[in-house]
Amino acid sequence: MDDRLKTLFEGWIDAHFDEMVEEIKNIVRIPSVSRYDEPGAPYGRECLRALRHYIALAGRFGLDARSVDDRCAEAGALTDDENAIALWCHLDVVPVDDTWKYTRPFEPIILGDYLIGRGGDDNKGPAIACLYLLRMFKELGVKTRHPLRACVGTDEEKHMGDVKHYALTRPTAKLNIVADSGFPVCFAEKGIIEADIAAKQPVSLLKGFSAGTASNIVPAKAEAVIDIAEGLEGGERVSMSSDGALTRVTASGIPAHSANPSAGLNAIKLLTEKLLALQGLTESDRRTLEFFDAVNDGCSGDALGIASSDEVSGNTTCAGTMARMTDDGRPVLHVNIRACVSADCNALAESMKQKCLENGCEIIALEINEGNFFPPEKPVVNELTKLFNELSGLDKKPYAMGGGTYARKLPNAIAYGLGGLPKPETDLFEPGHGGAHQADEALYLPNLKKAMLILALSVLKADEVTQ
Numbered sequence: 001m002d003d004r005l006k007t008l009f010e011g012w013i014d015a016h017f018d019e020m021v022e023e024i025k026n027i028v029r030i031p032s033v034s035r036y037d038e039p040g041a042p043y044g045r046e047c048l049r050a051l052r053h054y055i056a057l058a059g060r061f062g063l064d065a066r067s068v069d070d071r072c073a074e075a076g077a078l079t080d081d082e083n084a085i086a087l088w089c090h091l092d093v094v095p096v097d098d099t100w101k102y103t104r105p106f107e108p109i110i111l112g113d114y115l116i117g118r119g120g121d122d123n124k125g126p127a128i129a130c131l132y133l134l135r136m137f138k139e140l141g142v143k144t145r146h147p148l149r150a151c152v153g154t155d156e157e158k159h160m161g162d163v164k165h166y167a168l169t170r171p172t173a174k175l176n177i178v179a180d181s182g183f184p185v186c187f188a189e190k191g192i193i194e195a196d197i198a199a200k201q202p203v204s205l206l207k208g209f210s211a212g213t214a215s216n217i218v219p220a221k222a223e224a225v226i227d228i229a230e231g232l233e234g235g236e237r238v239s240m241s242s243d244g245a246l247t248r249v250t251a252s253g254i255p256a257h258s259a260n261p262s263a264g265l266n267a268i269k270l271l272t273e274k275l276l277a278l279q280g281l282t283e284s285d286r287r288t289l290e291f292f293d294a295v296n297d298g299c300s301g302d303a304l305g306i307a308s309s310d311e312v313s314g315n316t317t318c319a320g321t322m323a324r325m326t327d328d329g330r331p332v333l334h335v336n337i338r339a340c341v342s343a344d345c346n347a348l349a350e351s352m353k354q355k356c357l358e359n360g361c362e363i364i365a366l367e368i369n370e371g372n373f374f375p376p377e378k379p380v381v382n383e384l385t386k387l388f389n390e391l392s393g394l395d396k397k398p399y400a401m402g403g404g405t406y407a408r409k410l411p412n413a414i415a416y417g418l419g420g421l422p423k424p425e426t427d428l429f430e431p432g433h434g435g436a437h438q439a440d441e442a443l444y445l446p447n448l449k450k451a452m453l454i455l456a457l458s459v460l461k462a463d464e465v466t467q
């Protein structure tokens with residue numbers, strides 16, 4: 001590593017850090033949850049506004065920047081595509097709820113060393129840091145052998161249609177580094193299966209069934225409306241209220257990212273457990289509720305016949321993350337599954353269909369999202385990991401994960417940072433708060449500063465070892 005360059009970068013980052021934090025706040029103020037129902041904006045007006053804001057900022061830094069069909073944006077060196085190294089982030093965010101404690105989700109604040117606001121950590125902070133990285137290279141006259149660019153999309157949290165479109169319409173970069181994960185190098189991502197499991201028959205006493213805000217969040221809240229409440233009592237995490245004929249049963253869990261469902265407490269599981277105590281359930285009602293309950297039992301997907309694991313990526317995980325009723329009154333459980341990299345997602349989906357049929361249910365919607373595998377023997381994997389360990393003083397290995405990043409939609413892609421640096425303990429956040437996808441999403445600013453330096457030196461290393 002070049003110590004002179006390291007010192008130079010440190011000085012530049014220090015001098016521009018406060019300004020960069022202000023820019024992160026500015027873009028967090030745009031409520032860019034992607035949606036598909038606003039004409040003229042592929043992922044909605046707010047996502048388009050975020051893209052334009054990003055392009056304008058790049059322009060202010062004297063960087064070339066452009067929109068890619070209003071789905072993505074790119075800045076930096078925009079020629080010689082096949083030879084490029086691209087840094088990827090996303091500007092869309094997951095939806096919000098009303099349980100934020102310190103501020104409203106799109107009104108970012110600084111609290112101690114934290115920036116609190118939706119998307120600050122995932123992934124607008126890193127997106128702005130990558131843009132500042134390009135600016136730093138430009139202002140300090142740092143040259144790379146490969147053209148270097150920063151790219152952002154606006155449909156990451158939902159369907160990654162942004163980057164699918166990009167990969168179809170633009171030549172592939174030689175190396176894509178996705179800065180939407182944890183250091184060091186993530187070379188493999190589990191496959192993702194999302195499915196809506198519907199009961200074939202209505203559950204007779206269930207008049208309402210709802211939970212969840214996004215496929216990839218273990219829900220904090222689940223609710224059922226029933227017309228017979230005999231045998232039911234509220235409990236620690238389950239409350240009941242009645243308005244005459246109908247009773248509302250509300251379960252409160254602890255949210256978590258669906259790639260790591262055992263970190264949360266699934267509100268749908270709490271609810272189905274409670275509903276199974278009802279007297280007067282018909283056999284078919286019981287069967288459906290027992291199946292939904294079993295699907296959420298233990299996070300392994302055992303009840304769906306998909307339990308599996310491998311050395312590289314660990315266990316397949318399964319979480320019911322949303323619930324609803326169909327128009328004809330049948331309850332639906334949405335599941336989000338992360339399949340170990342060696343599993344064949346289509347084969348798992350077949351097992352799921354079979355298990356659903358055996359339990360009086362059917363799959364009415366299915367989306368399969370194959371994983372990512374970047375050959376770990378390529379030099380960039382070990383070189384970046386080594387450099388990260390040297391700069392952080394940690395001793396980490398390249399890894400595989402259940403999280404899904406753009407890496408799975410791009411050829412020649414790894415995920416790298418900007419998370420994964422140790423943070424001090426804090427009692428600012430209650431359980432289920434403060435993380436990505438959670439209420440009070442918080443970006444720990446001292447780590448962002450370190451991460452930006454690590455990324456800058458890593459980009460130079462990647463430039464050196466990529467042929």
Ligand SMILES: [Zn+2]
Pocket residue numbers: 090122123156180
């Ligand atoms: Zn993200």
